[in-house]
Amino acid sequence: MPNVRPVPTVRRRRLGEALRRYRNAAGMTLESASAGVGWLGPKLSRIETAQAHIKPTEVAELLKLYGVGDPEVVVALGGLAKDSRKKGWWQTYSGVVSPAYADYISLESDAESVRAYAPLLIPGLLQTAAYARETIAANATTRSAEEVAALAEVRQARQAVLTRPGGPLKLWAVIHEAVLHQRFAARPAIMREQLQRLLDVAELPNVTLQVMPLAATPHPGGAGGFSLAGFPGPMPDVVTLENLIGATYVEGSDEVRVFADAFERIVAAALSMDDTLALVAQLEERSRK
Numbered sequence: 643m644p645n646v647r648p649v650p651t652v653r654r655r656r657l658g659e660a661l662r663r664y665r666n667a668a669g670m671t672l673e674s675a676s677a678g679v680g681w682l683g684p685k686l687s688r689i690e691t692a693q694a695h696i697k698p699t700e701v702a703e704l705l706k707l708y709g710v711g712d713p714e715v716v717v718a719l720g721g722l723a724k725d726s727r728k729k730g731w732w733q734t735y736s737g738v739v740s741p742a743y744a745d746y747i748s749l750e751s752d753a754e755s756v757r758a759y760a761p762l763l764i765p766g767l768l769q770t771a772a773y774a775r776e777t778i779a780a781n782a783t784t785r786s787a788e789e790v791a792a793l794a795e796v797r798q799a800r801q802a803v804l805t806r807p808g809g810p811l812k813l814w815a816v817i818h819e820a821v822l823h824q825r826f827a828a829r830p831a832i833m834r835e836q837l838q839r840l841l842d843v844a845e846l847p848n849v850t851l852q853v854m855p856l857a858a859t860p861h862p863g864g865a866g867g868f869s870l871a872g873f874p875g876p877m878p879d880v881v882t883l884e885n886l887i888g889a890t891y892v893e894g895s896d897e898v899r900v901f902a903d904a905f906e907r908i909v910a911a912a913l914s915m916d917d918t919l920a921l922v923a924q925l926e927e928r929s930r931k
Contacts, residue, residue, distance in 0.1 A: 862904035
C-alpha cells in the first residue's frame with residue numbers, strides 16, 4: 643500500500659510552529675538540528691511544516707537539543723504530538739464537516755479560552771438549535787436539508803465545551819447589537835428563544851458576554867469578525883477567520899498579537915456585561931409583544 647501523505651491538521655501546525663520557534667531561539671538551522679538528533683533528509687522540515695508526524699519521544703529529544711528543559715513545555719508539546727492523530731466526536735459527521743471545520747472544532751475542544759467578536763451572527767457556542775438551522779441553511783446554500791440538520795447537530799454538540807468536566811471553556815464573546823435585531827419572518831419565535839438563550843448562558847461563571855452598541859465609537863471590529871483560541875501552558879494562541887467557503891487560521895505569534903490587541907480595544911468600546919444583559923432582556927421582552 644503506498645504511503646499516504648498526512649493532511650496538515652491544526653494540531654500538527656501548532657506543534658510544528660512551536661518546534662520551529664524553539665529551534666530558532668537556540669540559533670540552530672534545520673541542518674544542524676537534524677544532525678544533532680541523527681536525522682537525515684527533510685524530516686525536520688516536514689515536521690515543522692506539518693507534513694509529517696512526530697513521536698512524543700522525538701519531541702523530547704528535539705527540545706533537549708534546543709536547551710528547553712521546562713517540564714511544562716515538554717509535556718505540552720509531547721501531548722500535542724500524541725494527540726495529532728486523535729479522532730474527535732465530530733469524525734462521526736465527516737460526510738458534512740469539512741477538514742477546515744474539523745480543524746476548528748479540534749481547536750475549540752483543546753482550548754482553554756475563546757475570545758470572539760461576532761458582527762454578523764450569534765456565535766455558534768451560544769446558538770439555539772432553531773437559530774443554528776436557519777442560519778446554516780441561509781449560508782450553506784449548496785447543502786441539502788439533511789446536511790443542514792447534521793451541521794446544526796454538530797453546532798449544538800460543540801457547546802458541551804462550556805460545561806465540560808475538569809475545566810469548562812472560558813468564553814468571552816462580543817456581539818454586535820445589529821445581530822440582536824435580526825428577524826426570521828416565517829418563525830418569529832426563533833429570535834426570542836435565542837435572546838433568552840443568551841441570558842441563560844450568561845449566568846455561567848465561565849462566560850462573559852458583551853454587546854457592541856449601534857452607537858459605538860470606531861473600533862478594530864470594523865475589519866470583520868474573528869475568534870481567538872487560547873491554550874494552557876506554552877502553547878501559542880490561534881486566530882480563526884471564517885467566510886462562506888470555510889476558515890483560515892492565523893498562527894504566527896506576531897500576527898496573533900495584533901488580534902489580541904484588537905480584541906482589547908473592541909471590549910473597551912462595547913457595553914459592560916450588566917448593560918449588555920439589560921439590553922438583551924429588554925429586546926427579549928419587546929419580542930414578546
